[in-house]
Amino acid sequence: MRNWRLWKCVIQRWQTIAGSSIVTLCNINLSTTAQSPLPAVKIPPNTTDAIEPTIPLLSASQPTPAQAPEINAAPKRDRFSIKKVQVLGSTVLHSEIAALIKPYENREVTFEELIGLRSAITQVYIQNGYVTSGAFLPNNQSLNNGVVQIQVVEGELERIELSGLKRLQEGYVRKRLEIASKSPINRQRLEKALQLLQLDPLLEQVNAELTVGNAPGRSILKVRLKEAPAFHAGIAIENRQSPSIGSVQTNLFVVHDNLSGRGDRFSATYGITRGLDSYDINYTIPLSASNTTLLLRYSNSDSRIVEDAFRNLNIRGDTQTVSFGIRHPLVRSPENELALGLALDLRRSQTYLLKDIPFSFSAGAENGKSKVTVIRFSQDWVKRKPRQVLAARSQFSLGVDVNATINDSGTDGRFFSWLGQLQLVQELSKKNVLLIRIDTQLTPDSLLTPEQFSIGGMDTVRGYRQNQTVADNGILGSVEVRFPLTSNPEVLQVAPFFDIGKVWNNQNSAPDITTIASLGLGVRWLIQRDLSLRLDYGIPLTKIENQGNSLQDNGLYFSLRYQPF
Template sequence: MLLPRRVVRAWLVLGLCLSLPTLECATAQEVVRDIVVEGAQRTETSTIQSYLLIQPGDPFDDARIDRSLKSLFATGLFADVSISRNGDQLVVKVVENPIINRVAFEGNERIDDKTLEAEVALRPRTIYTRAKVQSDVTRILTLYRRSGRFAATVEPKVIELPQNRVDVVFEIQEGDVTTVESIKFIGNKEFDDSELRTVIRTKESAWWRFFSTDDTYDPDRLSLDRELLRRFYLRGGYADFRVVSSVAELSPDREGFYLVFTIEEGERYKVGKVDVHTTLKGLDPTQLKDVLKLAPGDWYDADKVEKSIDALSDAVGTLGYAFVDVRPKLERNREAHTIDLAFDINEGPRVFIERIDISGNTRTQDRVIRREFRLVEGDAFDAAKLRRSRQRIQDLDFFEKVNVEQVPGNAPDRAVIKVGVEEKSTGSLSVGAGFSTGTGILGDVSVRERNFLGRGQDVVLSALLGQRRKQAELSFTEPYFLDREVSAGFDGFYIETDRQSESSFDVRTYGGDLRIGYPWSEAFTESWKYTLKSSEMFNVPSSASIFVQEAQGTETYSEISHIAAYDKRDSKIDPTSGYLAKLVTDVAGLGGSVAYMRNRIETDYYYPVAENWVLSLSGNGGIINGLGEDVKLLDRFFIGGNEVRGFKIDGIGPRDRSTNDALGGEYFYAGSVQLAFPLGFPEEFRIKGRVFNDVGSSWKLQENDPNHLIEDSSSLRASAGFGMTWVSPFGPLGVDIGYAYLKENYDRTELFRLNFGTRF
């Protein structure tokens, strides 16, 4: 009879033990015969066994059992795990973590549930762990601290439900905003604390900052403040400046912070020698000195050093050198307090653009971003062009953030440009109300989409209703017509204006235009426009000027316009340096009932006198000539109001002496010298003052005037005054007080001018 195999094995082991007494005979009992799992409800037994480091047939090993215990805990599936031995069985007992049924927030008013849900890691139908809860508590507190609420507390509550489920409720006490009570500086000698407080972004708490969050403490903003201080001193010539420390101390009541910046200003340096050196063959460094932004004797300015590097890179690039590396060398003379500058221009590494990767644009099409690049795949890498490309993408105003970086490509001479964007809303529905001296009370509604269908197209539909003006407009612009750098679009408009107080008539104009424009360079652009419109003079009283009565009726215009502009301003919205020159030529008569040629020129120049002080010079002028006929009254130049402050709208120019109606001139010019400066209010108030001196004149008529009723003089008119602009939370407010000190006795003047508007 054959014996079972396990019996034979037992007899063999027993025989060995009897023949070899020194052998450890407990071996047979220390082999794991079976693994028993207890307590598992959702997790499969095989899954639990797969995490164990000991399996059936293995000897019992305390170290491996301990590691198996840690492995099961690391899964996050279990709240408790124990492993014990029962004879030759290994017993694994587990207590599973519950499943989350719901995550809720209570007590949150300043931050909504949607924002908090995006921040926490816990989600319904996921496994609950204490570690995840504590991590989410930390995340929520961080979110509140970023908004300035350091007194916020978060207490998690766990509500047990049947079937091993739980609800997780975060009970939040938001507390008050933790503001910055005081900001002090230690070590500053050249600038007092009040001046340095205007440099940094963080502000002291004050009652008027209810529309601003700059007076709440933010650690990230503190890092920005350190950098702003460094840039401020480096612009002023303090090349040795450094921020030793920046300390934020929370008050005992946890309601405010006290900030202290410890700084070392160092000495102020002037520019000594300025040289340009190069190893490039055929390049004369003396020809490049004119593009430098610094000269010997100037105060050292780190920003101007960077601008000089860009200017040199551009200048060398235009001369045909594709790969250049411009590096500045600074040599301090601490005794003379000067810094010698030497710009070394050498051949840079030969790197080509392998590809351009774009990410983050969920709505905007890739080509809208790609066409703003001054570089394409295969081009030689150019850091200056890359910076301009980033600025052009930022100027689209489609994105909250734009990040452009260079990373290595698949070969040493290849680079990949990565563009990351964060989109923002480009559509708007606005309702506005306001008042101005020229148009009275007004209201308007506007619907606009600046990135229509993600194609970068601009669509506007607006309507305005005022005491003296009614207007409706539809506009469409395609910035890259036929996928070329050509802007094309059209406008449709209806305008009705009350000009009774100036010239005793109303005018109604409606029509449309087609336009196209293209750049010749980064600064020079050219555009064309064709306009077809109808203008009607009506509501002319019998007491109006005989010249106005003769001009009433309807005229049809078929007009072609040419605009050439050269724009070197640093900003098109709020320029502080640079210049603009524009020439506009209008020719009417290709059809219609009116024929003329009109030329206008506009120039602006901006110069930063000091920090936030900007001197501006502006001038414009025009001339209109009838083509085979006299110039119509509506086509003449009417100036005053905003063109020459101190004079009413249409207050300058030819006038009927018997009725005092403005008739307009065929020639005009206007100019202004203005200095804009801060008024000492906190920067977030956005209040600026200005002083100005305006000049101008309008003259010349071809009217038949046998009775000598027309007053007409080309004499200079001039005014001087002051004003202020406040970009308030309720809309921009502009006030000007101007006194006309050179005028004719028939001119119409005004002392006070107000413009105010808001949007909701």
């Protein structure tokens, strides 16, 4: 199951001339927000999958270090005076080889000792993963000058043979393997590249073998691949939105993970509630074999307040977001990943009263219009172990004075903020899993509504309506334990949880509610392979006045997802 970005619906109270309290503004956007899920983490349905330490690499016809004819056997009693040992053809392991040859210089040695030195050099190559490299003593050497030569043949990859690919271009796989197959061939480096391919969502199966090539020290890498299904489509029905615009949302989504055959991913989502009409389009394409990725995104939403108390006011809003970004992994292995990202977000929103009258419902907006141009610098880190996944994300956001809302109120498009996220998935036993999540946002500025931190809802603090309270700064924590009820732990699980969150402002007055917490129980049910149901019931520990009667207001959330493709 994939994480879907949240619509952010911000509700702010204001007083009419008559003094009645009215919830007025629903500022909705689809761009990256404070509570965006960690992009590098995928929570497993139950236990974390252990990454195999190795992938079958060497076939029965394993290449062996090339051996050339050696110096003709000499009587065992013969000894040679050796001043210097020259090792030719070696480009790696210089210190290790130097330590091996030092005891043989400036003394008399036997032929058997030279054979032993040659074998020791070959062995140090093999011990360091260079399994197709080796050393030999060249023929017809004259040892009268006291210099003996040992030739090293370092293993090279003659070619890569790929089979099984259909839509995915061979270059996508070949370039990723070529990075790891530079001479001399190293088994661990090659296995790491194959394991990363095995983790690639575009590939379902990867089998490889290294066979003998057509010359000494040369090998052929044969890789058999099976592509994973690239096209996905489905429908999700869930009460994830704020009741002010209609909490029950129907989402239609389509995803293609390999649109042009180059590993580029396209996704589109259309969502609708009683008061919301929205769509979201994403496109990502890898730029290099190291998985540097370009990201493009556009979202648009039209919303209106549909709660009975405010329907006659015809409050509505329009939001558009355009995003450009690039992400580059600095460290990438089956166990660890560290990546940096740089993005530019352009967000424009407009709110109206009585359908067509521009009107501001939040601080900083001018005649209902707010514009932000934000540069975001992110750092993502993931650590995987057989029974644990730990992920952290840091994001610095800088609102710049470029086509942005600028005023003297102290709340405008110029700001600086930091978002930190930490997530732990820990296997407690073979079937039970612990999930811990912490999010926080800190800023010295007063933020426009779309950049604020919100708590309340299915993905933050359950037991309260979506975006129950919003402010400039905030912190939330969640602890959940999943227990399977069937022999297959992925089919049916119960998940008791505890959620808590706190928000505060810098300049503007504090929200009516600053801290909320809840205890509850969730159910995760995989009804069949392509149909799943999620239920969460939260008991609020902080009393909220003037709540409505929606399922959210009564602490109940549901998500029904059908994905036939």
